[in-house]
Every structure is written in C-alpha cells, then in structure tokens.
Amino acid sequence: MEGAEAIDATTYCFANCRFTPARQSLLCGDVPVRVGSRAMDLLHALVRRPGEVVDKDELLHAAWPNLFVVESNLKVNIAALRRALRANGIDVPCIATVPGRGYRFVAPLSVLGPREPALPPSIKEIDGALPPAKPLVGRAGALTEIVEAMCQTRLLTIVGPAGVGKTSIAIAAARHIGDAGGQAVCFVDLAAIGNGQLVTLAIARALGIDSRPIDALDGLVDALRDQDRLLVLDNCEHVLATVAGITDHLNHALHRLNVIATSREPLRCRLETVHRLPPLRCPPEEAVLDAGSAMAYSAIELLVRRAGAHGYRLKNADVPALAALSRRLDGIALAIELAAPQLPAHGPTVLLRMLEHDFEPLAWPGDGASRHRTLAATLNWSYGLLSGNEARLLRHLSVFGGTFALDDVIDAFGHLANDEDIIAWLEALAVKSMVSVSYAGRRRRYRLLDSTRTFASERLIERGEQQAAMTAYGRFILALFERAEADWTWRPREDWTALYGGWSADLRRMIDWAYGTEGQAELGVRLTVAALPFWVEFSTMMESGSRVEKALSVLDGLSGDHLLLRMKLVAAHGWNLCYRYPFGEELEATWIRGYELALEAGSVEHCLRTKVGLANVQCAMGFYQRAVETIVDLRRFMAIVDDYSAAPNADRQLLMCEFYQGNIKSGHAGLERLAREHATFGNRGQTSRFQIDRFVNFRNHLSLSMWVVGQHRRSLDVAEEALNAALALDHDLSCAHSLALAATPIALLCGRIELAQTRATMLFERLKTRQIETWQPFAHFHQAAIDAARGDQEAVQRLRNAIANIRACNHLIHLPLRYIMLAHAALSHDQVAVARESIDDGLTYCRQRGDRWCDAEFLHLLGLMCWRDGDADGAMRHLQKATDLGRKMGALGFALRAATSRVRLATEIGDPAQPLAELKDICDRCDSGGSTDIAAAHAALMSARAQTA
Known part of the structure; x- marks a missing residue:
C-alpha cells in the first residue's frame, strides 16, 4: 500500500480497538477482528484522515x-467492516457515509507511533520493586501455609474480601521466598490499571522489558525464558479475565516462573492453588476478657498495636x-488500620458510637478518594x-x-419490555463491561461490581424509580421463596440449599x-411466611423467632382474615418457642391454637405438624400421659384423612413415652423396628419438616434405649x-x-x-x-460431668447448678438420668449429702411424673448409700432388688451395675458365690465391651473367682 513504509508500526486506537496496518492487525479488546485485507486497507485509508471525507476514488x-x-465492491467491504465492528461490541458509530461523495471516520481516535506505546501515568510509575513489608499481626499461620504451598505450586491466588490484608501477606510471602x-x-500493582489491555504492558514495565503493545505477551515469554x-x-x-489469561499463558510457557496473585475471587486458571484469607480473629460477644486475654484476638491486637503508634x-x-x-x-485489616489513629483522640466507646451507622469516619483523605472520583467519572462516561x-x-x-441469572432478570423486571429485548439489553451491558459475567454449574451468571451497583443505585433514586423497582423485586423474591417452599417438599436438601441459600441476604x-415502606406491610408478612422452611433448614432459629413475631404483630x-398466613406463622411460632426457655403453658397453647387454625383452613399438613409438635413438647416437659393422648388423637386424625406421612414420628414419640414410663422392652423393640424401617440415610427433601431429620432423630433415641438394655457398644x-448423618446434612438443629x-x-x-x-x-460450637x-443447659451439664470424671471436685456443684437450670427451663427429658x-x-x-x-x-x-425407666x-x-453407711444387709437387699427389677424391665445396663456392686459387696463380706453366677449371666446377655461398666463387671468377676478358688 502507498505510504506503508512511512508509517511503519503506527497504531490507531478507537473505542476498544487497536489497529496496526503494517501488521494487518485489528483487535477489539484482546480479540482479533476477522475481516478481509481489502477491508483493512479501506480502514487504513479512513483512519489516516479522521473526520475528513475520503472520496470513493481514493x-x-x-x-x-x-x-x-x-463501486459495489467498495460498499460490500465497508458494510462487512461495520458488521465486524458491531459483532465485537463496538456500538459507537465509526464510519459515516457521505452520500454522493464517500466515507469518513467519525469515532474518537488516538494515534501511537512505533516507539510510542500507550503508557498512562499508572504504567509509567511501575518499577517492579517489592514494597516495604509491614509487621503482620495474626497471620503467622497463614504466611507459613502460603510459603509451603508455593513449594508445591507455581500459581497461588490469595483470595478474600476487600481490605482483609491480601496485599500485605503477599508481600511478606514474596519477601520470605525471595530471601x-x-x-x-x-511486584505489579494492578489497582490503577483500568484497562485490561494494559496488564501485559504493566507486567513488562515492572520487569524492565522493552515490549511493544501488540507483541507484549510474546515479549514477556521471550525475556523471561530460563x-x-x-x-x-x-x-x-x-x-x-485478562490476568487469568496472561497468567495461564505464562504458567504454561515458563516453567521457572512462579506467580502469587491477590484477588477478591480466584483466577480460575488450570494449575491454580487458592488460599482463602479470612478476616482477623474477633472475640465472640459473650467473651469475658481482660487486657491480657483480649490481645489473644488478632483483630484487637492489630488495633491496639497500630493505635499505640x-x-x-x-x-x-x-x-x-x-x-x-x-x-x-x-476483623478487616484495612478498616482497623484506618480506625487506629482515631482511637487516642476519641477512645473506643466514642469511636464505636461514631461507626454505628456508617463508616464515613474512616474515609481516607489521600489517594483513595481521588481514585474514587476518577472511577465515578469513568462510570458516568460509560x-x-x-x-x-x-x-x-x-x-x-x-x-x-x-449474582443473578437471565431468568431472574426477566422474572423480576419483565414488565419493562418483552423477553427478547431484555435479553438483548442485558447482553449489551455485559459486552460493554457494565455487568460482569461468570459461570456456575454451567449457568451464565451476572453481577454488578460494587462500584457500578452504587452508581446505578444512585441513578435509580435520582430518576424516581426506586419504589417501583423495589416493589417489583420484592414480588420476585416472594415468588422465588414460594417456589422454594413448594420445592422443599420433594427436592433433595443439598440441591434445595444450593438453589435458594444464596438469596438469604436479598430476602x-x-x-x-x-x-x-408505606403500603408494603403485607408483602413483608408474605415474604416471612414463604421463608419459613428456609430458616429451619439453615437452623437460624433466633432470626426465625424474631421474624415470625414481627409478622404476627x-x-x-x-x-382481611389471612387465615393461611396466620396458620403458618402460628405453627412456626410454636417451633420457635421450642428453642427458647422456659417451656410452659404458652408453648402448649400455641400448638393447640396452631392445630385449630389448621383445621379451620383445612390443611392436613399443618394439622400433622402441630400435633407432632404438641406431643414433642409435652414429652419434653415430662407429661408423658398427655403426650400419649395427643398421639392417640393424631392417629385418629390420620385415619380420617388417610394421610400417614407423620406416622413414623408419632410412633417414635409413643414408643419413647412407653419407654420412659417403664415399658423398656417393648419401647426399645419398637424403636429398633422403626430404625430398621428407616435404615437408609440420603439427601432427602423436607429434612426439617418436624425440625429434626427423621433418620437422625430415631437413632438418637434408640442409642439411649440400647445403652439401657445393655448394648453399650451398639x-x-x-x-x-x-x-x-446430621453432619453430612450440615443441619445444625439435627x-x-x-x-x-x-x-x-x-x-x-x-x-x-x-x-x-x-x-x-x-455442641458448644x-x-x-x-x-x-x-441445649445450653444440657451442654453445661455434660461439661460438668466430664470435669467431675476427671477429678474436679468443684464440678459436682456445677452439676447441681445445671440440673437446677434445667428444671427452671422445664425441659425435663432424661432428667432422672441426670440425677443419677x-x-x-x-x-x-x-x-455423700449431695448424693443423698x-x-x-x-x-x-x-x-x-410416672417416669419409671431409671427405677432400677x-x-x-x-444400696450404695446403705453400703457406705455400713448397713451391709440393707445394701444387699437394695442391690438385689435393683438387679431383679433391671432384669424384669429389660434394663440390663442398670442391672449390670447393680449386680457388679453386689458381687463387690459379697466379695468384701466373704460370700460371692450366688451373686457371681447372676453377674455372669447378665454379662453374657450384654455387649462384650464398649464401656467401663462392662470392664468393671469383668474385673469384679475375676476378683470374686480368685477369692473362691
């Protein structure tokens, strides 16, 4: 072409394109635009005279x-060029037709000479030097893990939220590895690189490589080889995306190059290792600390050390x-660093009050603010x-x-236009980088960057559209969770939680x-009702309790009546009260009211749930006969409606009442039967239909009955x-x-x-x-029992306190065993006095209460008390009665203990023969191992035999 020698490698930049005629290279972003050589020559002729009319002959x-x-050849190639630019996302007009004369290039254009690469100030300031490292606080373990991981991988990405300290630990790790x-x-800081096309140049600049814009990546590979x-x-x-592509290429081509990246999300490269950096450790709200113990929490340590300066x-x-x-x-390191200088002037109490509503007091007056203004201007221009x-x-x-999917956008804002238009607009936003695109489970997902979301939200308010948009979005969330409620009855739990769990914050x-918002109260109630399965599946009972009470109010x-809404809320309120103390009349009354509403609404499902819930709390409060009557009534109802889906739960409750009332053999046999009938654990739907997974619930109760009947190992x-099973479900209530x-x-x-x-x-965790x-009082009781078994005498008083607390809470299940x-x-x-x-x-x-299962x-x-008081005859009588009663009731675990004590007492007074045979018979009927009671029984047998030999 004429003049080609003169222009050498001149590059013309317009929109998102870079055109280098000498190389016949037209790139939009990083993507080559495929057009013929004639179209390239036409484009070259136009860009050489931007804004001027170039006539057809030229x-x-x-x-x-x-x-x-x-002339038709000219029109065809110009049209092909325009189509190619549009197909690569260039929506701004580039080539204008001047009727009867020719064409002119109308897009804004910049021209780079052959030795004039596009180096903005942000690139020119890069020197590759590793910044000085600040002393790290609370990151010793993470630093060690990163350094060790770099011995096994050549690409590691440190991932975490903004300000968590990713840069600081990356610098520290790099310095350690380098030394x-x-x-x-x-070191390359990409924060100021607003254009992904400049990443390669930034890396080249940091490495001191003289590489031209078009071949920078190849230049990197050539310069870093070996x-x-x-x-x-x-x-x-x-x-x-740009960093991922460059890093992947370098990682593949350069086997002696190692890369540490920091990002809010993984690069998702082929050989990437991800290290997720959590916030610094903060103390829990209930922690009682002094100055010494507080410094064990890294968030406080960093705050105090930086404020100390x-x-x-x-x-x-x-x-x-x-x-x-x-x-x-x-625990965000950056926020702590910004707060620390203000601590001496305000004190922690005042500073905390200043930060209650927003983080404006932490605004940084330096470069961060100017960068934000630049970002805002860029967003406004885009x-x-x-x-x-x-x-x-x-x-x-x-x-x-x-993140959201295309279907979500159509469901939420389909009123704006038809589906085809919304799809086109969304894709246009993605092409123009106003919306980020990712993929999850083969589904295309979209999201707005935080800065873009904030900017767009401000525009939404300015245009007076927020009320309508939020109302439409609220209806979308309601439809979503109503669908979740329906899916909950059949969809496997893992799928259900994956599908709907991510919407919790929006909900x-x-x-x-x-x-x-005025006029939207009913929407709030309906959202709460639709979310009821969500809160139970995710075990957020405290939140559920407050939300349900608010909705009822x-x-x-x-x-209007809103019978179905009230019915569901009252049933949920009943379950929520099961996780608060004390149990009492309000709890029973709530379940009874819930059943009445379910009958009125004709809801078989909620009739079943409320009856099972009522029986559960009656049993938990030690009212076994009331619970039996409730279950009998439930069975009559199930027969009338021909729905026996709650029958296993009703049977389990009835069998436990039978067991607690002293019918140990039949109660245990029934529990074993239920466990056999429900022997398959799987990722089913409706895990929390009755709050606790059925498979888990049945075995929890069976395990106790097994111990009582002497099957300790089992x-x-x-x-x-x-x-x-409960851990596999990841269901905290279970x-x-x-x-x-x-x-x-x-x-x-x-x-x-x-x-x-x-x-x-x-359990405590x-x-x-x-x-x-x-379960808090139960957990404290167990810990006190553990401490007592380890020799802590003071733990006995803690056991007494725990039982007093349990009685005050009126959650009395297994209370006889706790006294024992x-x-x-x-x-x-x-x-001795405490024991008595x-x-x-x-x-x-x-x-x-008619609680008879622990009588033996x-x-x-x-008997042990009589023995301790020196009454051997009285002790023998009680121990014999205990052994006989335990065997009669089927409580061989208790009979084993009594028979063991009886053999020891008989050995002590010199007459172990008769008790010896009885203990051996009980041992033969119990598990051969698995508990200290079995070991004690065998030891007593050996001692007695040695005496009689």
Whole structure:
C-alpha cells in the first residue's frame, strides 16, 4: 500500500480497538477482528484522515491499486467492516457515509507511533520493586501455609474480601521466598490499571522489558525464558479475565516462573492453588476478657498495636468496647488500620458510637478518594454511552444483592419490555463491561461490581424509580421463596440449599424494606411466611423467632382474615418457642391454637405438624400421659384423612413415652423396628419438616434405649451413625439434637471421657454459632460431668447448678438420668449429702411424673448409700432388688451395675458365690465391651473367682 513504509508500526486506537496496518492487525479488546485485507486497507485509508471525507476514488485506489473494480465492491467491504465492528461490541458509530461523495471516520481516535506505546501515568510509575513489608499481626499461620504451598505450586491466588490484608501477606510471602531461595521478585500493582489491555504492558514495565503493545505477551515469554522469577500480581479482581489469561499463558510457557496473585475471587486458571484469607480473629460477644486475654484476638491486637503508634495505651476498662469495635470492623485489616489513629483522640466507646451507622469516619483523605472520583467519572462516561433502555435496565439491576441469572432478570423486571429485548439489553451491558459475567454449574451468571451497583443505585433514586423497582423485586423474591417452599417438599436438601441459600441476604433486605415502606406491610408478612422452611433448614432459629413475631404483630393490623398466613406463622411460632426457655403453658397453647387454625383452613399438613409438635413438647416437659393422648388423637386424625406421612414420628414419640414410663422392652423393640424401617440415610427433601431429620432423630433415641438394655457398644455406634448423618446434612438443629441427647451422654455413660469431651466441644460450637438456647443447659451439664470424671471436685456443684437450670427451663427429658449421674459423681468425690439429696429429688420427680425407666438404678444408688453407711444387709437387699427389677424391665445396663456392686459387696463380706453366677449371666446377655461398666463387671468377676478358688 502507498505510504506503508512511512508509517511503519503506527497504531490507531478507537473505542476498544487497536489497529496496526503494517501488521494487518485489528483487535477489539484482546480479540482479533476477522475481516478481509481489502477491508483493512479501506480502514487504513479512513483512519489516516479522521473526520475528513475520503472520496470513493481514493478508497478504491487504496484497496485495489492498479485494478478496475465497480463501486459495489467498495460498499460490500465497508458494510462487512461495520458488521465486524458491531459483532465485537463496538456500538459507537465509526464510519459515516457521505452520500454522493464517500466515507469518513467519525469515532474518537488516538494515534501511537512505533516507539510510542500507550503508557498512562499508572504504567509509567511501575518499577517492579517489592514494597516495604509491614509487621503482620495474626497471620503467622497463614504466611507459613502460603510459603509451603508455593513449594508445591507455581500459581497461588490469595483470595478474600476487600481490605482483609491480601496485599500485605503477599508481600511478606514474596519477601520470605525471595530471601530464602534467592529468587528475583517482581511486584505489579494492578489497582490503577483500568484497562485490561494494559496488564501485559504493566507486567513488562515492572520487569524492565522493552515490549511493544501488540507483541507484549510474546515479549514477556521471550525475556523471561530460563529465568527464576517470582511475579506478584496485586489487585486482580477488576481485570480478572485478562490476568487469568496472561497468567495461564505464562504458567504454561515458563516453567521457572512462579506467580502469587491477590484477588477478591480466584483466577480460575488450570494449575491454580487458592488460599482463602479470612478476616482477623474477633472475640465472640459473650467473651469475658481482660487486657491480657483480649490481645489473644488478632483483630484487637492489630488495633491496639497500630493505635499505640499514635499514643494509645490499652486499659482493662476499654476492653469491652475494643472487642465490640473489632467486631464492628469485622476483623478487616484495612478498616482497623484506618480506625487506629482515631482511637487516642476519641477512645473506643466514642469511636464505636461514631461507626454505628456508617463508616464515613474512616474515609481516607489521600489517594483513595481521588481514585474514587476518577472511577465515578469513568462510570458516568460509560453510562452516557448506553441506550436509554440499557441504562434503565442497569438502574433496575442495582437492586440485586449478588449474582443473578437471565431468568431472574426477566422474572423480576419483565414488565419493562418483552423477553427478547431484555435479553438483548442485558447482553449489551455485559459486552460493554457494565455487568460482569461468570459461570456456575454451567449457568451464565451476572453481577454488578460494587462500584457500578452504587452508581446505578444512585441513578435509580435520582430518576424516581426506586419504589417501583423495589416493589417489583420484592414480588420476585416472594415468588422465588414460594417456589422454594413448594420445592422443599420433594427436592433433595443439598440441591434445595444450593438453589435458594444464596438469596438469604436479598430476602432479609426485602422484608426489612417492605416493613419500612408505606403500603408494603403485607408483602413483608408474605415474604416471612414463604421463608419459613428456609430458616429451619439453615437452623437460624433466633432470626426465625424474631421474624415470625414481627409478622404476627403486623398481620394483626392488616385488613382481611389471612387465615393461611396466620396458620403458618402460628405453627412456626410454636417451633420457635421450642428453642427458647422456659417451656410452659404458652408453648402448649400455641400448638393447640396452631392445630385449630389448621383445621379451620383445612390443611392436613399443618394439622400433622402441630400435633407432632404438641406431643414433642409435652414429652419434653415430662407429661408423658398427655403426650400419649395427643398421639392417640393424631392417629385418629390420620385415619380420617388417610394421610400417614407423620406416622413414623408419632410412633417414635409413643414408643419413647412407653419407654420412659417403664415399658423398656417393648419401647426399645419398637424403636429398633422403626430404625430398621428407616435404615437408609440420603439427601432427602423436607429434612426439617418436624425440625429434626427423621433418620437422625430415631437413632438418637434408640442409642439411649440400647445403652439401657445393655448394648453399650451398639449404643455408641448408633449415636455415631446419627451424628455423622446430621453432619453430612450440615443441619445444625439435627447436629445439636444428636450431640445433646445421644453422642455426648452415651459417651459419658460408657466412660469414654475423651470422646465425650470432643462431642461436648462440638455442641458448644454449634450452639454458639446458631444461638440455639434449648441445649445450653444440657451442654453445661455434660461439661460438668466430664470435669467431675476427671477429678474436679468443684464440678459436682456445677452439676447441681445445671440440673437446677434445667428444671427452671422445664425441659425435663432424661432428667432422672441426670440425677443419677449427679449422685454417682458426688459419691466418687465423697460428697455423700449431695448424693443423698440427688437421689431423693430424683425419686420424688419420678413418682410425680410416672417416669419409671431409671427405677432400677435408683435402687442401686440406695444400696450404695446403705453400703457406705455400713448397713451391709440393707445394701444387699437394695442391690438385689435393683438387679431383679433391671432384669424384669429389660434394663440390663442398670442391672449390670447393680449386680457388679453386689458381687463387690459379697466379695468384701466373704460370700460371692450366688451373686457371681447372676453377674455372669447378665454379662453374657450384654455387649462384650464398649464401656467401663462392662470392664468393671469383668474385673469384679475375676476378683470374686480368685477369692473362691
């Protein structure tokens, strides 16, 4: 082409394109635009004279020199060029037709010479030097993990929320690796790189490589070949796709190059290792700390150390406010660094109050603010290039709290236009980088960057569209969770939680918005009702309780009956009350009211749920006969409606009442039958239909009955099976139930103290994260029993306190066994008066409530008391009665204890023959191992045989 030699490698930049005629290269972003050589020549002729009319003859000569062609060839190639640009997302006009004359290039254009690469100030300032490292606080473990991981991988991405400290730990790790291995380190901060096309140039600049814009990546590979390098790419999230492509290419081509990247999300490269960096550790709200123990929490330590540089000195009186302040700052290192200088002037209490509503007091006056202004200007310029419809959709998309799919947009904002138009507008926004695109489970997902969302939300408010957009979005969330409620009856739990769990923040936000917006109260109630299965599946009972009470209060003020809404809310309120103390008349009355509403509404499902719930709480309060009557009534109802889906739960409750009332053999046999009938654990739907997973619930109760009938090893195995199932479901309510009623107490009863401690610790952790009040007194009782077994005399008093608390809460399930455990602990520590009081209180309770399953063990304890008082004859009588009663009732676990004590007493007084045979018979009928009771029985047998030999 004429003049080609003169222009050499001149590059023309317009829109998102880079055109280098000498190389016949036209790139839009990083994507080559496929057009013919004639179209390239035409484009070259136009860009050489931007804004000027280039007549047809000049264009024909430029593309077809020395050839005669008709004018239609010119039109065809110009049209092909326009189509190619549009197909690659270039919506701004580039080539204008001047009728009768020719064409002109009308897009804004910049021209780069052959030695004039596009190096904005942000690129020119990059020198590759590793910044100085700040002393890290609370990151020793993470630093070690990163350094060790880099011995196994060549690409590691440190992932975490903004401000968590990803850059600081990346610098520290790079310095450690460089110093230890003599590896050259190059640091590239991409925060100021607004254009992904400049990433390669930024890396080249940091490495000191003279590489031209078009071949920069190849230049990197050539320059770094056979070099040992550690490349640190900081702040990758806004140019993630570009960084991922470059890093993947370098990682594949350069086997001696290592890369550490920091980003808010993984690069998703083929050989990537991800290290997720959590916030610094903050103390829990219930923690009681002093100045010394507070510094064990890294968030407080960083806050105090950084504030110390400004003159602050830690005082015990400040600790509670510092703990709250660290939680308010979420353990985010950057927020702590910004707050620390203000601590000496304001003090922690005042600073905490300043931060209660927003984080404006932490605004940084330096570069961060100017960058924000630059970002706002860029967003405003990009927003101005959108069509009116695209801009309107973008504003509405700002109400989404996280990622969303195309279907979600259509369902929420289908009223804006037909489906085809919305699809086109959304894709246009994605092409123009106003909406980010990702893929999850083969589904295309969209999201707005936080900065874009904030910008679009401000425009939504300015245009007066927020009320309508939020109302439409609220109706979308309602439809979503109504669908979730229907799906909950059949969809496997893992699928259900994956499908709907990610919408929790939007759900909460929309409920709060509805209650705070005039005329939307009913929407808030309906959202709450639709979300009821969600809260139970995710075990957020505290939140469910407050939300349900609020909805019931609002419902009272709405016009109309709303029977179905009230029915569901009252039933949910009944379940929520089961996780609060004390149990009492309100709880029973709520279940009865719920059943009445269900009957009135004709809802068989809620009739079943409320009846099962009523029987559960009656049994938990020790009213076994009431529970039996409720179950009998439930069975009549199931027969009338021909729906027996709740029959297994009703049978389990009836069998447990039978067991507690002293019918141990038949109760245990029935529980074994139920367990056999429900022997398959799977990821079913409706895990929490009756709050606790059925598979887990049945085995929790079976494990105790197994221990009572003498199957100690099997009781441990069944309790473990139930706990593993609950953990596999990741259902906290089922886990807590299993730990409180089976796994921990069975381990204690079998003398497996270390196992009991492990289980008790798990229970405390579950209760702390989910704030489930129900099992707190049980957990404290178990811990006191563990401590007592380890020799702590003071733990006996804690056992007494725990039982007093349990009685005050009126959650009395297994209460006789707790009195028995207290009595044994007291006797082991020679606290005879406490043991006697525990036995008396336990017997009194059992007589009042008809709780008979532990009668044999109370007789055993009375025998031990007689023995301790020196009354051998009285002791023998009680021990014989305990053994006989235990065998008669089928409580071989208790009979084993009594028979063992009887052999020991007989051995002591010199007449073990008769008791020896009885103990051997009981041992033969019990498990051969698995508990300290079995071991004690065998030891007693050996001792007695040695004496009679």
